[in-house]
Amino acid sequence: MKLQEADAKTLLVAQGLPVPGWEVAHTVTEARAAAERLFAAGAAAVVVKAQVLVGGRGKAGGVKLAGSIDETDAVAGAILGMDIKGFTVRKVLVAAAADIAREFYLAAVVDRAARRILLMGSSEGGVEIETVAATNPDAIVRVHADPNLGLLDFQARELAFTMGLEAHLKDAVRIAKGLVATMRAYDADLVEINPLAIVRERAADGSAVQRLVCLDAKITIDDSALPRHPALEELRDPDEEAPEDREAREAGLTFIKLDGTIGCMVNGAGLAMTTMDLVKRAGGEPANFLDIGGGARHEKVEEAMRLILADPKVDAILVNIFGGITRGDEVARGLIEARAQQDRDVPMVVRIVGTNADEAATLLQEARFETATSLDEAAAKAVAASRGAGPGVAT
Amino acid sequence: MSILVGSETRLLVQGITGREGAFHAGACQAYGTNVVAGVTPGKGGQTALDGSVPVFDTVAEAVRETGANTSLIFVPAAGAPDAVMEAATAGIATIFCITEGIPALDMIPVVEMVRAHGARLIGPNCPGATSPGRAKVGIIPGSIHREGRVGVVSRSGTLTYEAVQAMTDAGLGQSTCIGIGGDPIIGTTFLDVLELFAADPETEAIVLIGEIGGAAEETAAAWAAEHLRDVPRVAFIAGRTAPEGKRMGHAGAIISGGAGTAASKVEALEAAGFRVAGSPTELPTLLRDAGFAG
Numbered sequence A: 001m002k003l004q005e006a007d008a009k010t011l012l013v014a015q016g017l018p019v020p021g022w023e024v025a026h027t028v029t030e031a032r033a034a035a036e037r038l039f040a041a042g043a044a045a046v047v048v049k050a051q052v053l054v055g056g057r058g059k060a061g062g063v064k065l066a067g068s069i070d071e072t073d074a075v076a077g078a079i080l081g082m083d084i085k086g087f088t089v090r091k092v093l094v095a096a097a098a099d100i101a102r103e104f105y106l107a108a109v110v111d112r113a114a115r116r117i118l119l120m121g122s123s124e125g126g127v128e129i130e131t132v133a134a135t136n137p138d139a140i141v142r143v144h145a146d147p148n149l150g151l152l153d154f155q156a157r158e159l160a161f162t163m164g165l166e167a168h169l170k171d172a173v174r175i176a177k178g179l180v181a182t183m184r185a186y187d188a189d190l191v192e193i194n195p196l197a198i199v200r201e202r203a204a205d206g207s208a209v210q211r212l213v214c215l216d217a218k219i220t221i222d223d224s225a226l227p228r229h230p231a232l233e234e235l236r237d238p239d240e241e242a243p244e245d246r247e248a249r250e251a252g253l254t255f256i257k258l259d260g261t262i263g264c265m266v267n268g269a270g271l272a273m274t275t276m277d278l279v280k281r282a283g284g285e286p287a288n289f290l291d292i293g294g295g296a297r298h299e300k301v302e303e304a305m306r307l308i309l310a311d312p313k314v315d316a317i318l319v320n321i322f323g324g325i326t327r328g329d330e331v332a333r334g335l336i337e338a339r340a341q342q343d344r345d346v347p348m349v350v351r352i353v354g355t356n357a358d359e360a361a362t363l364l365q366e367a368r369f370e371t372a373t374s375l376d377e378a379a380a381k382a383v384a385a386s387r388g389a390g391p392g393v394a395t
Numbered sequence B: 001m002s003i004l005v006g007s008e009t010r011l012l013v014q015g016i017t018g019r020e021g022a023f024h025a026g027a028c029q030a031y032g033t034n035v036v037a038g039v040t041p042g043k044g045g046q047t048a049l050d051g052s053v054p055v056f057d058t059v060a061e062a063v064r065e066t067g068a069n070t071s072l073i074f075v076p077a078a079g080a081p082d083a084v085m086e087a088a089t090a091g092i093a094t095i096f097c098i099t100e101g102i103p104a105l106d107m108i109p110v111v112e113m114v115r116a117h118g119a120r121l122i123g124p125n126c127p128g129a130t131s132p133g134r135a136k137v138g139i140i141p142g143s144i145h146r147e148g149r150v151g152v153v154s155r156s157g158t159l160t161y162e163a164v165q166a167m168t169d170a171g172l173g174q175s176t177c178i179g180i181g182g183d184p185i186i187g188t189t190f191l192d193v194l195e196l197f198a199a200d201p202e203t204e205a206i207v208l209i210g211e212i213g214g215a216a217e218e219t220a221a222a223w224a225a226e227h228l229r230d231v232p233r234v235a236f237i238a239g240r241t242a243p244e245g246k247r248m249g250h251a252g253a254i255i256s257g258g259a260g261t262a263a264s265k266v267e268a269l270e271a272a273g274f275r276v277a278g279s280p281t282e283l284p285t286l287l288r289d290a291g292f293a294g
Helices: A005-014 A028-040 A069-079 A129-135 A153-163 A166-186 A223-228 A243-250 A269-281 A298-309 A328-341 A357-366 A375-389 B019-031 B059-066 B080-089 B104-116 B158-169 B190-199 B216-227 B262-271 B280-289
Strands: A023-025 A046-050 A063-066 A092-096 A100-111 A116-122 A140-144 A188-202 A208-214 A218-221 A254-257 A262-266 A288-291 A316-323 A348-354 B011-014 B035-039 B053-056 B070-073 B094-097 B120-122 B128-131 B135-138 B147-154 B174-179 B205-211 B233-238
Touching (some): A005 A166, A005 A188, A023 A028, A028 A069, A046 A069, A063 A069, A069 A092, A100 A129, A100 A166, A116 A153, A116 A166, A116 B104, A129 A140, A140 A153, A153 A166, A166 A188, A166 A208, A166 A218, A218 A223, A223 B104, A243 A254, A243 A298, A262 A269, A262 A298, A262 A375, A269 A288, A269 A375, A269 B205, A269 B233, A288 A298, A298 A328, A316 A328, A316 A357, A316 B158, A328 A348, A348 A375, A375 B280, B011 B080, B019 B135, B035 B059, B053 B059, B059 B080, B070 B080, B080 B094, B080 B104, B104 B120, B147 B158, B147 B190, B158 B174, B158 B205, B190 B216, B205 B216, B205 B280, B216 B233, B216 B262, B233 B280
Parallel strands (some): A262 A288, A262 A316, A316 A348, B011 B035, B035 B053, B070 B094, B147 B174, B205 B233
Antiparallel strands (some): A023 A092, A046 A063, A046 A092, A100 A116, A100 A188, A116 A140, A188 A208, B128 B135, B128 B174
């Protein structure tokens, strides 16, 4: 689960990391009020940032500076309601614009190969790490946290020195250790600060000071750990989750909507991906990824069918079940029940093999379902059915 | 010989009194696996599988009393990491963790501890392993196998069944079939299994079934290019149509930042001398094309 920047920053602050203050505004009026407070506190300009869970919001025009309260109105008005890669902006973060002296990149990720938490730093901040990795791989510093103790002080110091943060050593160590601590505290897959920045500020006595701060924050939580972090589950943004995704999650199904026309219902993630691939190979486009999981009962099958049919683009359905724990006859019953209830009839191709496949075959035959024996045959039949259903095709 | 499981396997099932544990322990036993013990804390002294298997409170006690050397874990996600560590500490050599949904960070110290004890962990979130005709440890349906000399290794469950069924239908038997699990942090990698197959005199051909996410297929491919030069080898990669940034069911099956794509894996495998199938049903033909007579 991805967190919004503002929520991610809240978690960083809770771990004692330096993050300049911000406010979240849902309306232009709220954004204006936030700007009034920031300008009154001495800000030279404010930054208004779209809160959406997709990358590239800056390039899409979702991050803008405003030099006055009136300008904040205009900027917030333009960003709120804006569409960024299919997501409507419903809130913005408003903060004093930072006077950046230098930018860095710092992130904690799960390194699968090493089976460790990996800290990655780069002196090329504000740029995507993938770009740095491609153009200047030597600029990336890597340190693995200890599997039991986390990031050790000396490791954080080494990282800081290598990144060129010696002038802010204490803060750099605190931030590096804080990223790993944040990761462990909330079961994050990713904690990314880009940019980590040295900013020029005015001290209370008016003198110029420089400070190392986290200007942006991206955190992804391991979905498997959400049950033990109910407070994080509450941060799930209802505006960012399609209704069908939420329904699927609540029904214990793994569902990912795609752009095609052939609905897929499969047991097992690897087989579900393979089924999509074979639909594509046979000349069709999969409408979704859907794993009904092991041992699915007929109620789950009915729910899965409802989800697939809720997509108006779906004009054919491919059901592919390799029974192990899952019993084929149980799935067949679910399909028959689901078809009796659905308000829209689309051609369906069913392949059920493995546990209780014979019983399933009998049930499906009695109910006059189109069946297939092999995986490739099933995909070909589904694609043919989809073409037959499509507009402009002679029948 | 086969690898990881065989006639020498003395199986302990952790979570044997649960619904899943009881069902699959029974299926393992019915396949011919020597199920010697079960563990469920608080149910020591009872028996499982119609009185044929004694249940103990702790793994240490089960090992002491029965000489169990392999463990199969069905404990729910919240307790599974502890179950793995208990098995490793008690001296179990080979630990299979079927449990799905364990947070990735939980597994980091667990994998470290298993290594420190000199044990081997397979999984989590894996279907286990079967050495046809000898032993089955896990949830792979026993009926799909045939005895033979093809080693099968996969990150997936039902997709493995699909591939194995295709092999069996084509008359190609298997030495051992093993699912290593779909999570980001797993105990045994593709590379580890390839090393075991390479050392097994009864494995004469290899089927590798990968999927998007991570770079374990690429790493294994590079090793195979050097060490399995004369072994017929084929592969299949799932997720060619998977969109970037979405977790495709398995926690580890995600393309992020342009890394972990099917294209990259297919390319690495082909460069390493694997014939890569477009569908799992093509694997037997490709294996024969690669010079494996069966």
